[in-house]
Amino acid sequence: xxxxxxxxxxxxxxxxxxxxxxxxxxxxxxxxxxxxxxxxxxxxxxxxxxxxxxxxxxxxxxxxxxxxxxxxxxxxxxxxxxxxxxxxxxxxxxxxxxxxxxxxxxxxxxxxxxxxxxxxxxxxxxxxxxxxxxxxxxxxxxxxxxxxxxx
DNA sequence: GCCAACGTTGGC
DNA sequence: GCCAACGTTGGC
Numbered sequence: 001x002x003x004x005x006x007x008x009x010x011x012x013x014x015x016x017x018x019x020x021x022x023x024x025x026x027x028x029x030x031x032x033x034x035x036x037x038x039x040x041x042x043x044x045x046x047x048x049x050x051x052x053x054x055x056x057x058x059x060x061x062x063x064x065x066x067x068x069x070x071x072x073x074x075x076x077x078x079x080x081x082x083x084x085x086x087x088x089x090x091x092x093x094x095x096x097x098x099x100x101x102x103x104x105x106x107x108x109x110x111x112x113x114x115x116x117x118x119x120x121x122x123x124x125x126x127x128x129x130x131x132x133x134x135x136x137x138x139x140x141x142x143x144x145x146x147x148x149x150x151x
Numbered sequence: 152g153c154c155a156a157c158g159t160t161g162g163c
Numbered sequence: 164g165c166c167a168a169c170g171t172t173g174g175c
Contacts, residue, residue: 009173031158031171054173112174130156132172 002041003143004048005126006064006100007134010055015062018050018102027073027097028083034135039096041137044069048100049138049146051126052109059109060146068099106150120145 006026008014018024029035043066050062072093075083088094115121125136138146 007173033158058174130172132157134172 001140002043002046003138003140004037004042004046004066005051005060005136005138006048007051007053010052010061014052015050015102015105018062018064018100019105021102023067023099023101025074025097026100027075027095029073029095029097029134030083030085031132031134034133035095037133037135037137038098039070042066042070042098042135047103047143049143057109058112060106060115060150061109062102062106063104063147064100065103066098067101070096070098073097104151108150110146110150114149115146118145118149 013024029038046066048064048066049060050064052059052061073083073095074097075081076085076088076093076095077090078084079086083095085094112126115124116127121127121142124138124142125131125133
């Protein structure tokens with residue numbers, strides 16, 4: 001069992017959207033480092049913290065479960081999609097997605113500002129300088145702390 | 152809206 | 164393969 005943190009902009013797709021949809025194809029990752037995490041590390045049954053970025057209060061807002069292993073992100077082949085990638089080939093897809101199921105919306109979302117004050121979270125990737133990954137792995141300890149502080 | 156930080160692209 | 168220019172992310 002592994003743990004991850006998934007970023008999303010709430011104006012684009014929020015935890016409420018995920019709760020409404022029950023589950024969703026989580027794609028649109030167009031960064032090679034994040035792509036490698038999606039393609040090579042995430043497995044069915046893994047848990048993920050959902051994080052809202054680029055908003056008034058950036059925060060960990062909920063919990064999801066990976067219910068389908070990585071598969072090619074179909075948006076890369078869709079010329080009408082903003083995630084269209086003309087250089088990606090169907091027999092050698094460049095970008096991947098996973099299916100995420102809604103598990104929980106945190107009663108007390110944990111703001112980024114608060115996370116920075118918690119010693120046990122200080123080595124978390126999310127808090128690193130210039131961090132820009134939309135998918136990142138999370139240690140079990142970090143996962144447990146975030147969950148405990150926001151439930 | 153600003154800007155620091157980082158990734159990607161492309162000329163050489 | 165270097166590196167300048169450019170684009171994007173994301174907190175503030």
